[in-house]
Amino acid sequence: MERYEKAFLSACAAVLVIFLCALGYSSVAMNVHLPSHSGMIYCNAGQKLRKVLLKTPPFDHTGVKEIAPGKYQAVVIAKTWAFTPNEIDLPVGAEVKFIATSADVTHGFFIVGTRVNMMLLPGQISELDYRFTKPGEYLMICHEYCGELHHTMAGKVVVK
Amino acid sequence: MSTAVVSEPSGFALPQGQLNVIRWNIYFGFAVLAIGVIMGLGQALNYAQVDIIRHYPVVKSYYQGLTIHGVFNALVLTTAFANGFIALTTARGFGRKLNDALLQAALWTLLIGSLLAAYAMFADKASVLYTFYPPLEAHWTFYLGLALVVVSTWFISAAQLVALRGWRRDHPGERVPLLAFMSIATYVMWDIASVGLAVEVVVFLLPWSLGLLPGVDPMLDRTLFWFTGHPIVYFWLLPIYVSWYGLIPKQAGGVLFSDTLTRVAFILFILLIPVGFHHQFVDPGISQGLKFTVAAMTFAIFFPSLMTAFSVMYALEIGGRRRGGKGLIGWFFRIPWSDPSVAAQVLAMIAFLLGGISGLMNGSYTMNMEIHNTAFVSGHFHLMIGCGVALSYMGIAYWLIPYLERRELWSSRLALFQAFLYFVGVMIFSHGLMAGGIAGMPRRTDMLQASYDLPAWKIPEIMTGVGGSLMFVSAMLFFFIVVMTIVAGKKTSQRDLPFTATVQAPPTIGWQPRLDRLNYWVLASVVLVIAVYGPVILGHFPLRLTTAGLLYP
Ligand code: HEM
Ligand SMILES: [Cu+2]
Ligand SMILES: [Cu+2]
Numbered sequence: 001m002e003r004y005e006k007a008f009l010s011a012c013a014a015v016l017v018i019f020l021c022a023l024g025y026s027s028v029a030m031n032v033h034l035p036s037h038s039g040m041i042y043c044n045a046g047q048k049l050r051k052v053l054l055k056t057p058p059f060d061h062t063g064v065k066e067i068a069p070g071k072y073q074a075v076v077i078a079k080t081w082a083f084t085p086n087e088i089d090l091p092v093g094a095e096v097k098f099i100a101t102s103a104d105v106t107h108g109f110f111i112v113g114t115r116v117n118m119m120l121l122p123g124q125i126s127e128l129d130y131r132f133t134k135p136g137e138y139l140m141i142c143h144e145y146c147g148e149l150h151h152t153m154a155g156k157v158v159v160k
Numbered sequence: 161m162s163t164a165v166v167s168e169p170s171g172f173a174l175p176q177g178q179l180n181v182i183r184w185n186i187y188f189g190f191a192v193l194a195i196g197v198i199m200g201l202g203q204a205l206n207y208a209q210v211d212i213i214r215h216y217p218v219v220k221s222y223y224q225g226l227t228i229h230g231v232f233n234a235l236v237l238t239t240a241f242a243n244g245f246i247a248l249t250t251a252r253g254f255g256r257k258l259n260d261a262l263l264q265a266a267l268w269t270l271l272i273g274s275l276l277a278a279y280a281m282f283a284d285k286a287s288v289l290y291t292f293y294p295p296l297e298a299h300w301t302f303y304l305g306l307a308l309v310v311v312s313t314w315f316i317s318a319a320q321l322v323a324l325r326g327w328r329r330d331h332p333g334e335r336v337p338l339l340a341f342m343s344i345a346t347y348v349m350w351d352i353a354s355v356g357l358a359v360e361v362v363v364f365l366l367p368w369s370l371g372l373l374p375g376v377d378p379m380l381d382r383t384l385f386w387f388t389g390h391p392i393v394y395f396w397l398l399p400i401y402v403s404w405y406g407l408i409p410k411q412a413g414g415v416l417f418s419d420t421l422t423r424v425a426f427i428l429f430i431l432l433i434p435v436g437f438h439h440q441f442v443d444p445g446i447s448q449g450l451k452f453t454v455a456a457m458t459f460a461i462f463f464p465s466l467m468t469a470f471s472v473m474y475a476l477e478i479g480g481r482r483r484g485g486k487g488l489i490g491w492f493f494r495i496p497w498s499d500p501s502v503a504a505q506v507l508a509m510i511a512f513l514l515g516g517i518s519g520l521m522n523g524s525y526t527m528n529m530e531i532h533n534t535a536f537v538s539g540h541f542h543l544m545i546g547c548g549v550a551l552s553y554m555g556i557a558y559w560l561i562p563y564l565e566r567r568e569l570w571s572s573r574l575a576l577f578q579a580f581l582y583f584v585g586v587m588i589f590s591h592g593l594m595a596g597g598i599a600g601m602p603r604r605t606d607m608l609q610a611s612y613d614l615p616a617w618k619i620p621e622i623m624t625g626v627g628g629s630l631m632f633v634s635a636m637l638f639f640f641i642v643v644m645t646i647v648a649g650k651k652t653s654q655r656d657l658p659f660t661a662t663v664q665a666p667p668t669i670g671w672q673p674r675l676d677r678l679n680y681w682v683l684a685s686v687v688l689v690i691a692v693y694g695p696v697i698l699g700h701f702p703l704r705l706t707t708a709g710l711l712y713p
Contacts, residue, residue: 008466008470009463009466009467009470012462012463012466012467013463016459016460016462016463019459019520019524020456020459022524023452023455023456023459023524023525023526024452026524026526033448034441034442034448034451034525034529035442035443035444036444036445036446036447036448036451037444037445037446037447038444040445042704042706043706043707044706045374045375045706047706048708049707049708080710104295104710105293105295105296105710106293106295106296106378106382108533108602110532110533110534110600110602112599112600112614113600115526115529115530117442117529117530117532117533118442118443118444119440119442119443119444120444121378121379121382121443121444121445122295122378122707123377123378123379123706123707124378124379124443124444124445125444126443126444127444139600139612139614141602141612143532143533143534143602143603143605144293144533144604145223145289145296145604145605146296147296147710148221148223148287150223150604150605150606151222151605151606151607151609151610151611152609152610152611154610154611154612
């Protein structure tokens with residue numbers, strides 16, 4: 001009986017170790033990165049975050065910019081209840097770095113059908129790299145509840 | 161072959177006064193669930209593009225209803241049920257009554273807290289969802305109410321510890337009865353886990369909503385929230401594990417295999433508290449290294465869960481074989497399926513198993529990026545809590561309410577039908593949400609009024625609506641059976657809890673008695689919490705409470 005129990009527990013442990021290795025492999029070898037420390041935007045008492053953003057690079061110039069051949073940067077500000085810009089145009093194969101933040105409450109930034117998925121918090125900068133290999137129109141939505149009209153907060157990414 | 165029972169065996173019965181307090185906890189929990197599932201029906205149909213939620217009285221928006229659904233079902237019901245049920249298993253495990261004042265205090269703080277929060281939500285001053293991420297801002301009664309709901313659990317914990325001390329004094333050198341050990345471990349785990357939420361609400365959000373603080377630090381509050389937001393799942397689950405380990409084996413005609421294995425599983429849950437960062441995989445401001453560490457710790461949670469699967473399945477197998485089941489899986493069909501209490505909980509276990517598998521997907525952060533905040537997540541946790549936990553509550557109620565009322569269950573056949581209907585409903589509902597989520601359908605979104613839609617979401621939306629409606633009908637049947645049992649069940653004499661025996665008794669020598677010394681495990685857990693959370697929290701000092709709120713969104 002004891003043996004049965006031990007065998008079962010060892011098998012569980014083995015399965016978990018395999019899972020862990022798969023996770024490590026997928027994040028290192030496949031180069032999947034999560035949003036992490038990308039800087040903060042400080043706002044003093046009495047200042048409006050929205051105003052501060054207008055003077056803080058890169059958020060003083062929202063939109064897409066080619067920073068090297070084939071490499072782009074897309075700067076986005078989320079604010080109740082819209083993205084600025086609400087359309088992002090990219091060529092097929094473009095490697096793009098999304099740099100985004102929120103000007104008020106917590107928002108989400110999700111491009112349906114991709115793994116571009118980040119939370120946008122006021123005062124925090126979120127960054128994520130992605131490569132669009134298929135042409136098409138992608139839905140870009142806020143997927144964190146942000147108030148009354150949250151369900152209207154959407155835009156699109158056009159890849160051609 | 162069985163040697164020891166998990167509870168003081170001489171047939172102790174609680175004084176009627178304490179049974180009444182327990183009964184009010186349970187009934188209040190179910191009353192709140194009734195309101196919760198009415199909202200749930202509206203949400204499920206809203207996904208299917210059928211508008212009923214906006215025609216409900218009082219409910220002005222989808223999000224107001226969703227806030228009520230989340231707070232009532234996930235916070236109030238679960239607390240009320242745990243406070244009542246675990247008070248009972250603690251007292252019965254020790255064979256002694258609990259402290260009256262503490263038990264009463266727990267009930268009253270829970271009632272007052274819930275009513276305060278309910279006021280804010282029904283008055284449409286708190287449509288912030290049950291996660292209430294600031295700077296969304298609610299009326300102060302919402303925060304105060306939630307704080308009181310948490311405080312009520314601390315009273316139960318205190319009552320348990322008082323009983324433990326008294327019992328130890330009277331029983332020197334004996335092992336803590338397993339039923340009492342599991343019950344206390346549940347609340348000790350929650351004492352540590354609830355600190356994050358308590359600090360978030362009492363130190364930051366409540367003063368802020370009263371105008372005493374200039375603003376909030378959204379990142380810090382989010383981190384505190386998820387510190388509790390992960391292990392709150394254990395708080396939902398462990399009372400159910402108490403039933404699965406301590407009662408179900410007996411109900412199914414079997415015995416529990418190992419006392420030691422059971423205690424180890426509960427202790428592992430006390431140790432594995434600080435993994436809340438896995439809810440923040442796609443948050444900014446948290447390092448990649450920490451996220452990986454927490455992902456690894458998260459996989460460790462499957463260990464106590466698999467241990468539970470092993471123990472419970474083995475107990476059911478013994479039961480099934482004793483009842484004549486043969487072969488590799490023949491025993492499964494011979495467990496007492498005609499007992500609605502057993503059937504409901506075994507179905508809950510199956511849902512839970514499926515939920516656990518989908519949880520592995522959430523936990524792997526590379527996959528998490530494709531489903532974070534999509535409907536996949538709600539599909540996943542309706543398997544876990546919406547079915548694994550809620551259907552177990554119903555199964556437990558099928559012996560608990562007859563026990564408390566001294567009446568027979570009103571209709572076993574209807575109860576059996578109810579359990580299967582709920583299970584089928586959840587399967588369709590969760591499958592719909594998960595399929596939609598994989599196709600990118602967001603959660604917490606008023607899909608009926610959304611400015612976007614995709615053809616790939618069509619069938620998932622319909623499945624969500626159909627499955628949710630079946631769950632709703634089944635839940636209403638459940639309430640009907642409960643009410644009929646209370647008013648019209650056949651009167652019986654006082655019965656006892658169906659507590660089980662173990663194959664291997666708890667040894668009184670060797671290393672095992674140390675398992676009962678919860679202080680060691682608490683200390684280890686706190687050290688782990690500080691190691692994981694300390695640096696992140698310290699990084700927020702000096703505090704910058706400058707983010708302004710968005711009131712009653
Ligand atoms: C008749 C049964 C039920 C139905 C039809 C139902 C339906 C739903 C739906 C459709 C959602 C998703 C809403 C959205 O993301 O926009 C939801 C969310 C949720 N449900 Fe249920 N549900 C039911 C029972 C339960 C039970 C029994 C529990 C817990 C004990 C529960 C806990 C939750 C929680 C915690 C959420 C998340 C709320 C949020 O994201 O803010 N539900 N429910
Ligand atoms: Cu939003
Ligand atoms: Cu978690």
